[in-house]
Structures are given as C-alpha cells and as structure tokens.
Amino acid sequence: MRLASYNVENLFDRAKAMNLAxxxxxxxxxxxxxALNALLGELTYTAEMKRKMVVLLNDLGLKKSDTGPFVILRRNRGKLLTRPTDGSEIRIIAEGRADWVGSLELRAAPxxxxxxxxxxxxxxxxxxxILAVVEAESRPALLAFNREIIPARNGKxxxxVMVIDGNDERGIDVGLMTASAFPIETIRSHVDDKDADGALIFSRDCPEFAIPLKDGRTLHVLVNHLKSKGYGSQxxxxxxxxxxxxxxxxxxxxRIKEGETLxxxxGDFNDTPDSQPLAPLLKDTDLRDIFTHAKFDNGGYPGTWGSCTANNKIDYILxxxxxxxxVKQGGVYRKGMWPGVRPAKWxxxxxxxxxxxxxxxxxxxWVELDV
Incomplete structure (x- = not known):
C-alpha cells in the first residue's frame, strides 16, 4: 500500500493575495x-478600534468601494460604515458586531x-x-478535480474523497483521497479543539481518518497543516x-493508549525537524520521520519546498x-516543482x-508500506 502527502496549493482558485509572484x-x-477581520468580529467597537478599522480599510483598497483589489466587504444588513460623498474619511457607525450582518472575504483568482x-x-x-491533500479549497472542489482533471490527464x-471545512477563511483545507480497496470508514474532526484560553488550536483541522485493512486491522491517518511562518510575528x-x-x-x-498501532x-508542518515548535511531536513521541528511514530516497535534496534545502524541509510522513x-521504500516526488535555473536542480x-x-x-x- 502506498501512502503519500501533497500540498497542492489550491486546485482551481486561490486567494489573489496568495497568487502574487x-x-x-x-x-x-x-x-x-x-487584523481587520479580527476587529470586525469584536462584540464592542471602541474609538481606537474604529480608527484602526479605517486605516485597514484604506490600506486594503476599500476607501471608495466594498470591492478592493484583493478583498471584498460584504454588508448584508445593518449599518457598519458610511463613505462621505465629499471624499473624506470612512466613518465606522456600528458600535459592535451585532449591529451589522456581513463578512470580509479574500478575492479569488483562477x-x-x-x-x-x-x-x-x-x-x-x-x-x-491513500493520498493526503493539503490546501484544497473544499470537498466539492477536490471532488470535481478528481472527476474531471485527473481523467483529463488519463489518470484513474x-x-x-473527503475534506472537512476547517478554520481557515482562505479556503485551504486538508483532506484524503483513497482507492477503492481503502475506503474511509470513520472520520474524527478536531476543528473545534480549544486551548486553555478558549482559542481554536488548529489553523485548519487535524482530521483523523480510519481505514480498515484486509487483515482486520485499521490504519489511522491524521492530516495536518500547521501554522505557517507567512504572517504574524515569529x-x-x-x-x-x-x-x-x-x-x-x-x-x-x-490512540496508542486505546490499542491502535498503525x-x-x-502533511505540511511548516517547520524543520530540529525546530522547537515541532519538538513535542518529533522529539517527545516514538513517531519517526520517513526521511530518516534507510529505505527512503530523498532524491539528492533534504527539503520539500522551494529550493529543497534543509531549511525547506517542511512536509512530513510520520x-x-x-x-x-x-516500510518497503519511500521517496520525494519533485517533477511538478519549479527546479530553478543554471542548472535545473531536478x-x-x-x-x-x-x-x-x-x-x-x-x-x-510517499512511502510504500507492507500492510
């Protein structure tokens, strides 16, 4: 049985801000x-919050219209703001989230x-x-991709196909695709897991997929996409x-305590094996990274993203x-990645x-398993 993990970076559409070269x-x-989304979600808007909202609305190109180059402000009911016709500053007139109905959304591009x-x-x-997919827009998108685009390339x-909507508003969820011999029996979501302060833990989700095997045992696959280094402070x-x-x-x-062994x-953990953020998982458990197996071939490069240097080793099968x-064998598949130039790396x-x-x-x- 071959298990693989692939960050597809969206299938059909992607937030325009994430599509920038x-x-x-x-x-x-x-x-x-x-930042603006967080402020808009507050129960009560203080004067300072309103000032910050105006600055952010201007910065996002929403001074004159609810449609900016990268963001759309949807105002369905109630009153959030006014835009004076004389060109002066936007005024936030709502006193809190209950005063208006709507949302702030990222614009998508093909x-x-x-x-x-x-x-x-x-x-x-x-x-x-069994293929774990990271950064799929939704189950309908992944299902359409599976039914239309894969056959268009003469693939089976x-x-x-399963994706559970997670906590990321940009449409980058995690899911699983399996062959007919490996049906998904049960799914357990952790989308609502909270920390001690009541904040959601997972940026997307950490779904558990249970897949029955022919010998009566069950394979459990947990797919994850941990917090990126892309924005926010380090x-x-x-x-x-x-x-x-x-x-x-x-x-x-x-799960181990409950008697599960397989x-x-x-997924994409967004950090390197020696990093402190990943230490609880990589150093404090008996899980082992397939990259360290004697039968694993890294293709001549230690990383999985960008230039594939050691500092870019962020994708995992534990x-x-x-x-x-x-384990029978394993490897890294880079044929769909940009190889750089002078000379091409792969x-x-x-x-x-x-x-x-x-x-x-x-x-x-990917890894080949004798199960």
Missing amino acids: DWDEGKPILEKFA VDETAMLLTAQVMIDLQAD PFEH NSSDARRREQAARVKAIYQQ IAIV LSPALWET ETYAELKKPVNAGSDHAAV
Whole structure:
C-alpha cells in the first residue's frame, strides 16, 4: 500500500493575495485582512478600534468601494460604515458586531491552467492508494478535480474523497483521497479543539481518518497543516505551531493508549525537524520521520519546498513503530516543482516552462508500506 502527502496549493482558485509572484507583496495584505477581520468580529467597537478599522480599510483598497483589489466587504444588513460623498474619511457607525450582518472575504483568482494539469499529473504519477491533500479549497472542489482533471490527464480517479471545512477563511483545507480497496470508514474532526484560553488550536483541522485493512486491522491517518511562518510575528507563529504539535501528540498518544498501532501523521508542518515548535511531536513521541528511514530516497535534496534545502524541509510522513517496521521504500516526488535555473536542480514535466506553471511549490512525499 502506498501512502503519500501533497500540498497542492489550491486546485482551481486561490486567494489573489496568495497568487502574487512576490510573497513579500502578498504577506502584508493577508496580515491586514486578518487584523481587520479580527476587529470586525469584536462584540464592542471602541474609538481606537474604529480608527484602526479605517486605516485597514484604506490600506486594503476599500476607501471608495466594498470591492478592493484583493478583498471584498460584504454588508448584508445593518449599518457598519458610511463613505462621505465629499471624499473624506470612512466613518465606522456600528458600535459592535451585532449591529451589522456581513463578512470580509479574500478575492479569488483562477490557478494557472498548466499548473492545474501538472498538479493532477503529480497525483497520477505518485500511484498512491491513500493520498493526503493539503490546501484544497473544499470537498466539492477536490471532488470535481478528481472527476474531471485527473481523467483529463488519463489518470484513474480516486474512489473516495473527503475534506472537512476547517478554520481557515482562505479556503485551504486538508483532506484524503483513497482507492477503492481503502475506503474511509470513520472520520474524527478536531476543528473545534480549544486551548486553555478558549482559542481554536488548529489553523485548519487535524482530521483523523480510519481505514480498515484486509487483515482486520485499521490504519489511522491524521492530516495536518500547521501554522505557517507567512504572517504574524515569529514568536506568535512559533507558539501557535508548538501548541498544535503538542495537541497532535496528545491525540496520537490517546490512540496508542486505546490499542491502535498503525498510525501515520502526515502533511505540511511548516517547520524543520530540529525546530522547537515541532519538538513535542518529533522529539517527545516514538513517531519517526520517513526521511530518516534507510529505505527512503530523498532524491539528492533534504527539503520539500522551494529550493529543497534543509531549511525547506517542511512536509512530513510520520509513522508509528508498527508502521515503521512495514516500510518497503519511500521517496520525494519533485517533477511538478519549479527546479530553478543554471542548472535545473531536478527533472520536471515538459510543460513546466516557468514558475507559475508549477503544480506546487511543494514536493510530494510517499512511502510504500507492507500492510
């Protein structure tokens, strides 16, 4: 049985701010979007909050209209603000979240067509029986991709496709696709797990998928996408990622206590194996990273993202001791990634002519298990 994990970076549409070629340009947009969203969600708006809202609305291109270049403000009912006709500053007239109904949303843009097709080609060429998918827009999007785009590349669609909407408003969820011989029996979501202060722990979710095997045992696959370093301060991002890793550790140890032995924790953890935020999961459990297995081939590069240096090793397949003993082989699939130039670092598909054509900035990681 082949298990793989792949960050597809959205399938059909992606937030325009995340589609920008220069991440340094998109990052502040996402930060301001998050800050304004947080302020709009407050029960009571103070004068200082209103002042900050106006600044953020202007910065996001919403001074004259509810539709900006990267963000849309939807006002369904009630009154949030007024825009004076004389061109003066926006005024926030709502006194709190209960005074208006609506939302702040990121505008989406289509993914490059070649990139979409190469994402499908990676999925096909992995020949995975079980494929964890990171950054899928939704289950309908992943289902449509499976039914329409994979066959368009002469691939066989997966039989089972599951995504649970998570906590990220940008439409980047995690899910699982499996072949007919590996049906998903049960799913357990952790989308509502909270910390001691009542804040949601997971940026997306940490769904547990239970897959019955022919010998009567059950394979448990936990798919994750931990807090990125993309926006927010490093200290807050690191602290959030560490808390998420600690929660995943607790879930894993609970399943082991319950007698489960075949457990894989996979996905994009957004940090390196030696990092402190991942220590609860990588150093304080008996889980082992497939990259360290003697039968694993990293393809000549230690990383999984971007230039694939050691500092870019952020995608994982972690295996419980019982699964570790069943490993036959494993590797990294980079053919859909931009290889750099002078010289190209790795072989790519012929259609990959420029960075925007890449199926993803991430490599896919796979392992063959004798189960």
